[in-house]
Amino acid sequence: MKSYMIQGAKIIATGSAIPSLKVSNEQMSSFVETSDEWIFTRTGIKERRLLTESGKSITDLAVEASIKAINSIAMDPKKIDLIILATSSPNDLFGSASKIQNEIGAINAVAFDLTAACSGFVVGIITASQFIFTGTYKNVLVIGADALSKWVDWSDRSTCILFGDAAGAVIVQSCNSVSNSILNFHLSTDGNYADYLSIAYKENLEPHPTLNLCQGSFKYISMNGKEVYKFAVSQVPLSILKCLNDINLSVKDVDWLLLHQANERILTAVAEKLSISSHKVISNLSKYGNTSAASIPLALNEAVQSNQVSRNDIVVIAGFGAGLTWGTVVIRW
Structure with missing residues (x-):
């Protein structure tokens, strides 16, 4: 942690969203050579959620998770200064954070995507904290969202058994340095x-x-x-x-x-x-x-x-x- 920190930061709200379709290991074994026992003993996974609804994208899950986080503390979304979307599967190659900004009504927020795959949320939290520590922003929405089912070879049992789709969000807020979390x-x-x-x-x-x-x-x-x-x-x-x-x-x-x-x-x-x-x-x-x-x-x-x-x-x-x-x-x- 750098000594120039003049503000603290803390997570004040969380939210998440998952698709409705649940796919068990038994269902997986109907289209790829595997079994519940084989998957569970090697990975610890029993089931996963897949984003299959027509017209739905990872942006929809990210919006749902964000709204849950915002509503949990009754925050006005206009108070959000920055939105960081950590994803490797945006539904627009140019990025999806701006669409989330619009959907949740965070009209005063700067928004950008951050790509670091499975490390993305940690990188997002650290990036948010740096903006807060220096006093640049006060309220940052950090979202981790991926739908890697879109990029899985469903005939490859070494990878298709592993991945599911979901979104999670937190709000990071400035505080005095003594209360830094x-x-x-x-x-x-x-x-x-x-x-x-x-x-x-x-x-x-x-x-x-x-x-x-x-x-x-x-x-x-x-x-x-x-x-x-x-x-x-x-x-x-x-x-x-x-x-x-x-x-x-x-x-x-x-x-x-x-x-x-x-x-x-x-x-x-x-x-x-x-x-x-x-x-x-x-x-x-x-x-x-x-x-x-x-x-x-x-x-x-x-x-x-x-x-x-x-x-x-x-x-x-x-x-x-x-x-x-x-x-x-x-x-x-």
Whole structure:
């Protein structure tokens, strides 16, 4: 945390939204060679939600999650200064944040998309806090939303079993520096391994006859699951420890560990490496699968709504994924 911080920041509201269609592991086995046992033992996932409603997009889920967060504190959306949409699956390649701004009536807000895949929400929270710490903005809406079902090869059982669609949102507000709740953060990137998890662009073979210009399209999700697992289990604990050590906290001070909901084996391995009890791990992976940038705010909202997280609890949040990118933020609730 930089010493020039003149304002504090805190999360004052949460919200989430999920599609209505629930797809179980048994249903998956009807169109791809797999089984409930095979999926659950390897991932911890029992079911996922898919955005299949005609005319509905990830923007609709993001709007719903945002409105729930706004309504939970009866905030006038005109008071929102900035909207950050963390997504890798916008329904407009130019970005979807501005459409959300319009839909929720946040007419005074600047809005932009942020693409960092499964690390997106953590990067979004940290970006929001920087605008607040310097006094630039007072109220920031941060949304994590993804519909990666649109980019999954549904014949590839190594990836199609993993992903679900959802959106989650939080409102981050300025406060005095003494009450600051965003205690510290750490971000990292290693582009040397970007190919381990990607949605690559592929040019068509036939160029334009006059311009000699090849156009193309994006392919399906490609993932080296073994290497992504090794990366997450090795790097995420180090990021968390650095974040805690820098502010003189230890793992014993952690009340809750909220990791990107990618795979139950990763959640367990990271917690074990940190010697954090499984009772302190927040997880809803079994119900929703990997919802990418939405996974952390979705799980956070459920934990808040169920009163699992209490005032002054230390919550360690860590995201990791494509890029490869990873990051941690330590919050006092």
